[in-house]
Amino acid sequence: MATIEVDGRRYAVDGQDNLLQACLTLGLDLPYFCWHPALGSVGACRQCAVKQYRDAEDTQGTLVMACMTPAADGTRLSLEDDEARAFRAGVIEWLMVHHPHDCPVCAEGGHCHLQDMTVMTGHHRRRYRFRKRTHRNQYLGPFIAHEMNRCITCYRCVRFYRDYAGGTDLGAFGAGDNVYFGRHREGVLESAFAGNLTEVCPTGVFTDRTHAERYTRKWDLQFAPGICHQCAVGCNTSPGERHGEIRRIENRYHGEVNRFFLCDRGRFGYDYVNRADRPRRPEWRGESAEPLVLDVDAALDRGAEALRRARRVIGIGSPRASLEGNHQLCDLVGEANFSTGIAAREQDCLARMRRLNRDAGLPTPTLRDVESHDAVLVLGEDLIASAARLGLAVRQAVLGRRAALAAARDIPAWNAEAVMTLAQDARHPLFIAYPTATGLDDIAEQCLHLAPEDIARLGFAVAHAIDPAAPAVDGLDARTRAQAERIAAALLAARRPLVIGGGSLESPALVEAAGNVARALATRERRGGLTLVRREANGTGVELLGGRPLEWALDVLDEGAADAVVVLENDLYQRLPRERVDRALAAARTVIVLDHQRTPTWERAHLGLPAASFAEGDGTLVSLEGRAQRFYAVFEPRYHRPETRIHPGWRWLLALGASLERRAVPEVALDAVTRDCARRHPALAGIVEVVPGAEARVDGLKLARQPHRYSGRTALRADLDVSEPRPPQDPDTPFTFSMEGYAGHERPRREVPFAWAPGWNSPQAWNKFTDEVGGHLRGGDPGVRLLAPAADVGDHVDAIPPPFTPCADEWRLVVLPRLFGGEETSSRSAPIQARAAPATLRLAAEDARRLDAEEGDRLRVETARACVALPLHVDATLPRGLVAIPAGVAAALASGERAWLTAAPEAGEASP
């Protein structure tokens, strides 16, 4: 700790910080541009100038840049000094010299850091009479819009994009007052984290293009604390709604998970909740082909009547639905009839991962904690594709060597440029074993491109090399053995090694291999970590809830042992082959589907009930680190579209259960369902502590979902009825659907729908909500961890698969996760569809040559269950004998299957 004196007042601050961090942590308003909590200081913008005094006698003082000055003990400084103020106002005036006078047509307006800082310094009149420098803009893809004239050359964009996120295709060009930030030529920004530029850029150079079409100022959006549903990492988001549509997603600060950044799938993949074809009213498909639109009571009556006639009702849950929904379904059909809705292979992996989280001896680090590991082994995961935000954290862990080297030379960690120059290419070791190239290869010490079995064998070998008690791998070739020993040595040399595995390749052996490495490290007493990647948002949670795999449910229906099925927010066709699902659904006399998307499964439903997506409903999800988190409804759909009958899945199921027993539908709030779920499933007992409870208040107030400037309240729906209805009431949460309620930053709270503080409209306002800049939310970070390792380490697994050997005429199929288009719901969003690379089939060069196929030729890949034709992409890194297709192309094709390849007719020429 250090004591500094600011304008005559003494404060205790962290001596490791610089003065800017210290001042912002203290809640003092000091303008800045180039500094960012996650990117450190470079002293480029000269905006945070303060007066520093040598000692008590010094009355003259010196102007210093607060971001480049350590908060040493005894520092005396003044923010209010006239000279410092004049200097800061002057800097803003220079920065604004070329600014294009287009705030009214700038998508950043209203949450612009440059606007905030301009107001803060008091600059309000342009004195520069000469002509402005202008630039041309670039097309940067479907996510990011570019407007270079607004640039103030703070360099934050390239520092984030290149130094932090590892992108290569955005750079600074030119010199002097001709600095240009863009690509060397127009084109899609390649990084999976390009969306963060919209928040990193302090002004409107990079803005959210997906938001542009239905643009709404930040002050007009209604926010709720959201949890990203697009993968299992559990990033916190702030979805903003206007006119009954989600208009944009912003990062919501979570001190342990996503902190300042999101991946582009999470940020831009929201559009599926706005689809025009979403089911909004219950639909009944009887004899006629056209569905009959029903009201709630009629739908419940028909549903209950159908279920009453059924001999046995099967419930199929979903890893993309909330715990409450799954629990309520389990409650409706009984545990003996409940399926998780996850295919058997994936569920097997999930179960193994859960067991490993308990008995592998290593804890699962949070994303923030991942960054403090100093050696990483990734087995069978392309993190940028399967859990992108985790990949970004791993990148920081690997780059963490810089900070370690700097610390040895007494260079403060925030001095970004010095730290980078010192470290050059020195990195912590990262080993990746994956069938093909991954997004982290550029910083990996070694990338091993292997078939899944060989990756597993490598993992088992590493475990054996670390701990001889672990089973040895038979028939290991010398090269693999050497690689394993090298990896083992690196992990053992590390203070905190991290093992990352997961179910992306659907290989149980791979999961167990990661487990063995973790156990081996645990026995060697390393403070390591084990992160196991799950595919879907609530996969971890549903597995903890328990239930049979999807195949079992379809079998029961097939056999006629059950004649009714209730499917919750699950498109079965995404998981199992079409014929299999068709057969089972045809066998059922009653199919009830609850979903927020018009999926093929919905089209097969006799009764379809429109469920709420994350935008309209509340619920609890469990992320891959075992963190149970609550997401909150952003808006009430009936307010803007009175004819809609969308309700959260759990409420539909509760009502259906009551109708089944001919009871009146009870008034049950979400908290009661959560409590019931926790009581019934001991593994989930912790989720009751996730929520503040619907009765929580701040100073007696509910919490506001809308900023206090929210406009148009008396005109928004005046076209429907000039008499305004009462704002929708929310009995399930402590939030209101209005600006009435607490929205400030003084009172600590965990659930913050949006960050705003007086004078701070941009995302930089999060600094007002944290205990220190880049620290934790002052009210505590949301969520409760459910998975913790047991004291005793379990035994090593010795089910080591045989090595993979390529066959002459058949291939082994691997389905590779992909960030854009590889996930069910987000790939229904238009921007993601526009961004997704066209699906290709990948083969090793040698295999392609053998098939006499060239890049771009259409090939047909066929397995025992299905086939699909895709253009060929020759992949130099892929091992021989494998054929790789991206996820989300054909559900029936699963990793590990045998496949045959034939030339397919061109897409244009249909078969005769």
Next chain:
Amino acid sequence: MSGSTPAFVALAAAMAQALAILVGVVLLAAVMTVVERRLLGLWQDRHGPNRVGPAGSLQLVADMIKILFKEDWIPPFADRPLFVLAPVIAMASLLLSFMIIPLTPTWGVADWHIGLLFFFAMAGINVYAVLLGGWSSGNKYALLGAMRATAQTLSYEVFMGLSLMGVVALAGSFNLREIVAAQQGLWFIVPQFLGFCTFLVAGVAVTHRHPFDQPEAEQELADGYHIEYSGMKFGMFFIGEYIGMVLVSALIVTLFFGGWLGPWLPPFAWFALKTGALLVLFVLLRAALPRPRHDHVMSFGWRVCLPLTLINLLVTGAAILWLSPATD
């Protein structure tokens, strides 16, 4: 035929006369509602109601139609019998008072020796209208208004009576015809100027006219004692107020301005002119003066007006004694 006996003819004539006066007074009060609004408009540089009929002449008809067809609502929490009774008292007591006013040497309903005392009696009863109306409404504003009205009326009636004792002493009679006759030479406004002043103030106060409209005080009490009244019940209170205005004007004319006395014109014309002028004065008071605070009203009544009337009475008595020839 017994029907044509002179007594019967006289009775019939008297009844016709009474009826004519009754209708005349009520009509005059009704017309005053419109006249007042036009006058207020005039003094406030506005036009006043001028949309119904030529120059707004049919405004009264429109108002009558409106008020007669309004829903006559009795709140469920009201004390029904008293609630209905109050406006009846309000209107009846004031109308009855008009009995004693002699319009011309020949016109007038009753010619009683107790004349003036009857007016005091009726004015006393009128308090009940306000009190009962306010109380039976079951509304706090109504009750507050009624209490203010009661306090105010009681206070001002004390010196209202006393202020007229000078006139009575000068005329030597309570009979209004004799009082008029006694002003043949000189109107009592001259010898009884102080009496006139205090009676004018008391008269305005007793009829709850501006600036003494404490019981109604829209801004504070949201219409005071008749807040819960609607339809024709409200109309009776409303018209009652204007009848009170006409009554007090007529009384002042009779007591201080020589009633029907005057040259050239017929007696009724003089009476009507003088009454009309005073009615205009009433409206002018409303147009010009702000409403004082309730405690100021009370303290003005007790600490200024009452002593003034007492002084007036003493001086008048002394003067009469001084001027009257010694009897022995």
Next chain:
Amino acid sequence: MWTSLIPATWSQLRTLGMVFRHAFRRRETVNYPDEAVYLPPRFRGRIVLTRDPDGEERCVACNLCAVACPVDCIALEKGEAEDGRWYPSSFRINFSRCIYCGLCEEACPTSAIQLTPDFEMSEYRRQDLVYEKEDLLIDGPGKDHDYHFYKVAGLAIAGKDKGEARDEKPPRDVRTLLP
């Protein structure tokens, strides 16, 4: 109280006299609608959306009017034309809520929204007081005859490329390091 009785009485009588003399003054009110009312040009009445001197919509859907509105009676949505212009794809004013304070006009950076000297907007149905964009948009520039936002702002639109706005140099060539 007694000492002030005479002057107070005089004051009241004087008041009566002064008020009475108003009977002979000119009427301040006019017999609307028989006589037309004079409205000064800056009268704050019915709100309109104006066009720039080229006849294009001035409103750029920046939402500043909506956020300035103290009764929240303005709601609009941004649209983007082919040429890059921002425009309101819908613009709604609920005149049953409007208090004609003029803050929207003050907030407007493009002189698009203006209050006009017209108050004759009564309707029998409140719903008819909800004005949509087609009810608000007029064909002229209103009170501000010259202002043309896109000629000033740096955003490129059809017919006005980068560097062609007021006080702008032609776009820089990034590939040269020459000054």
